[in-house]
Amino acid sequence: MAIAALYDIHANLTALKAVLEEIKKYPVKLIVIGGDVIAGPQPLETLELLKHLTTPTHFIRGNAESELLRYCNGEHANGLSAKADEVTKWVAKQLKPDHLQFISRWLPYVELNDATWGDILFCHASKRSDIEIVTRLTSAEKLNTIFQDVHIPTIVCGHTHMQFDKTVAAKRIINAGSVGMPFAKPGAQWLLLSEQVNLMHTDYNIHQAAAHIQQTTYPQREAFIKENILTTPSEEQALEVLSALEQKQIANQMQP
Numbered sequence: 565m566a567i568a569a570l571y572d573i574h575a576n577l578t579a580l581k582a583v584l585e586e587i588k589k590y591p592v593k594l595i596v597i598g599g600d601v602i603a604g605p606q607p608l609e610t611l612e613l614l615k616h617l618t619t620p621t622h623f624i625r626g627n628a629e630s631e632l633l634r635y636c637n638g639e640h641a642n643g644l645s646a647k648a649d650e651v652t653k654w655v656a657k658q659l660k661p662d663h664l665q666f667i668s669r670w671l672p673y674v675e676l677n678d679a680t681w682g683d684i685l686f687c688h689a690s691k692r693s694d695i696e697i698v699t700r701l702t703s704a705e706k707l708n709t710i711f712q713d714v715h716i717p718t719i720v721c722g723h724t725h726m727q728f729d730k731t732v733a734a735k736r737i738i739n740a741g742s743v744g745m746p747f748a749k750p751g752a753q754w755l756l757l758s759e760q761v762n763l764m765h766t767d768y769n770i771h772q773a774a775a776h777i778q779q780t781t782y783p784q785r786e787a788f789i790k791e792n793i794l795t796t797p798s799e800e801q802a803l804e805v806l807s808a809l810e811q812k813q814i815a816n817q818m819q820p
Contacts, residue, residue, distance in 0.1 A: 565593040565678060566590050566592045566593060566594075566758040567592065567594045567595070567596060567678065567756075568587050568590070568592045568595045568754060568755070568756055568757075569596045569598055569722075569754060569756075569757070570583060570596070570740070570754050571599065571688070571721075571740040571743065571754070572598070572600045572626070572722050572723065572741075572743060572745060573604070573742075573744045574628075574742070574743075574744035574792075575601065575602055575605055576745065576773065576777075576792075577609050577610050577613070579751075579768055579773065580610060580614075580743055582752055582768035583764075586764070586766045587619075592619060593620070594619065594620050595621040596622045598626070598686060598687075598688055598720070598722045599624045599626020599629060599688035600627065600628045600688065600722070601623075601629065602628055602632060602655050602659075602667070603626075603648070603651050603652070604651075604782070604788065605780045605785055606777070606780060606782075607658050607663075608658050608659060608663065611663050622676070623669070624670060624672065624673060624686060624688055625688065625694065626689075627644065627688065627723070628648075628655075629667050631648070631652050632652055633664070633667065635652050635653070641653055644695065650783055672687070672694065673685060673687040673691050674686045674687075675716065678757070680757075680759060683716045684757075685714055685716045685720070686721075687720070687721050688721065689721060690710045690711065690721065691714055692710070692713075696710060696813070697813055698710065698723070698737070698739070699724050699728065699803060699806050700730060700739075700803075702810065706814070707737065711735055717735055717736060718736050718738070719735060719736065720738050721737065721738070721739055722740050722742065724739065724802075724806055725741065725742035725746055725747050725753075726739060726741060726746075726747050726806075727740065729761050729763065738755060740755035741753025741763065745792045745796075746792075746796055747796055747802035748796060748798065749765075750793065750794065750795065751767045752768060770793050771794075773793050774789045774793050
């Protein structure tokens with residue numbers, strides 16, 4: 565059985581459609597949606613597409629979904645940035661009660677058993693947090709700390725929008741990348757687990773995607789098109805920003 569893991573779609577409907585079409589070429593029997601589905605220009609259309617998938621699908625909450633549910637529960641928007649808060653407020657206005665009910669049923673992580681891979685943990689960032697920064701540069705010491713209570717040999721995560729595959733202390737940690745907001749180069753990233761790990765990249769019509777997004781009322785549509793569709797941050801630029809955020813998280817965790 566092959567498993568497709570689609571993370572960080574960020575309501576990029578054209579990218580999602582391209583990946584779902586590509587998946588049809590493989591013997592995929594299960595799909596895992598790894599969170600941060602809604603934080604982008606086409607949240608309603610994206611959720612409707614995912615709700616009607618015929619392939620068995622597991623849904624995981626990302627930080628975008630967690631923040632949306634908190635905000636819709638009457639709490640202040642308090643996401644990772646002011647821009648993220650603006651998106652949360654906009655998305656909340658787009659969705660209907662049944663969409664919120666759908667999202668509220670998503671789990672913080674999923675543990676599956678596969679005939680080829682055995683036990684697999686799927687989480688958005690880490691099992692303990694949906695905002696933890698993990699990249700290919702994250703130290704083995706920190707990874708051991710993050711996953712020390714995880715007794716599963718294969719861990720699939722996302723959140724940082726860059727694919728990697730590394731083994732630390734007998735745990736294989738795989739980042740599925742981002743369908744809708746990838747770093748390094750335009751296109752859609754996702755993971756195919758078959759007999760081996762396949763870090764997939766699917767090209768799609770980025771100009772068509774840009775045209776569709778331009779027609780939305782998404783408050784950050786111009787930046788999204790320019791920085792995440794037509795072009796993307798380089799891997800070096802992204803790692804620099806993410807490494808700084810990672811160090812900030814570590815410093816905050818050390819405060820009494």
